[in-house]
C-alpha cells in the first residue's frame with residue numbers, strides 16, 4: 001500500500017490563518033527538509049486560548065507570535081514533543097503570559113545511546129510545568145483537549161485531540177506531506193508502530209500535523225503509514241538475507257531516489273528498524289549494535 005502524500009500546503013509566514021471554527025494556525029519561517037514549509041503553531045479557542053507547539057526560538061517568530069496573540073489570554077501552552085522546531089518558544093511565551101506549559105516530560109534520557117552521542121534537534125531545556133499522561137483531559141474556555149501519548153518519533157511525543165471538532169493535533173507522529181523520522185536513541189520503531197495502531201483505533205475526523213496541511217482521511221493515512229513501515233521492515237530483512245549487512249548499503253538499496261540531505265536520517269531510520277528486529281530476535285548484530293555494526297538475518 002503506497003502512501004499518497006499531499007505537498008500542496010502553503011500559507012503566509014508568521015501570520016495567523018483561520019483553519020477551523022476553533023483553530024487558527026501560524027506558520028513559522030523555518031522551512032527545511034525536515035519541517036517542510038515550517039512549523040505551524042496552533043492557536044485553539046478565542047479570547048482564552050491554548051497554544052500548541054509554539055515553535056522555534058527565533059526573534060522574528062517570537063515577535064510575530066506575540067503580535068498574533070495580542071488581545072488573547074493564553075491559558076495553556078502545549079508541546080507535542082521536544083524538538084527544536086516545536087518547543088523552544090514555550091519559554092518566551094511563558095514569560096509573557098504566565099501560562100503553564102504542558103507536555104509528557106523533558107527530552108528523553110536514559111535510553112541506550114548506541115554510540116550516537118549527539119542527537120541534533122533535541123530541546124533539552126524544555127521542562128513541562130504540568131506533566132500529562134495518556135488520557136488526561138485539559139479543559140479550556142470553549143475547548144477540551146485530550147492527551148494521546150504516541151511515543152516513537154520521540155519517547156515524549158504527545159498528540160492532543162480537540163474533542164469539540166474530533167480533530168487530532170498529531171505533531172510529527174503522522175503528517176500528510178512526509179513520513180516521520182524515527183531515529184535512535186530517543187526514537188523507537190517498535191513504539192512508533194504501536195502508536196500508529198493507537199491512532200488507527202481512534203475515530204478522529206481530521207489530523208492537524210505541526211508540519212503541512214490537514215489530513216482529512218486520517219485512519220487511511222495512519223494505516224498506510226504502518227503498512228509502509230512494515231514494508232520497509234520486510235525490505236531490510238530481505239537485504240540482510242541477501243548478505244547486505246551495513247546500514248549505508250541497506251539505505252542505498254531500499255531508498256531509491258532519496259534527497260542526499262536525508263541520507264543520514266534514512267540511516268538512522270534503518271537503524272531504528274534494526275534495533276526492533278534485533279530485540280525481536282529477527283536480526284543479529286555482529287559486535288555492539290550501532291550505526292557502524294554489521295547485521296545479519298537471524299537464522
Ligand SMILES: [Zn+2]
Nearest residue numbers: 081083153172
Ligand atoms: Zn520532531
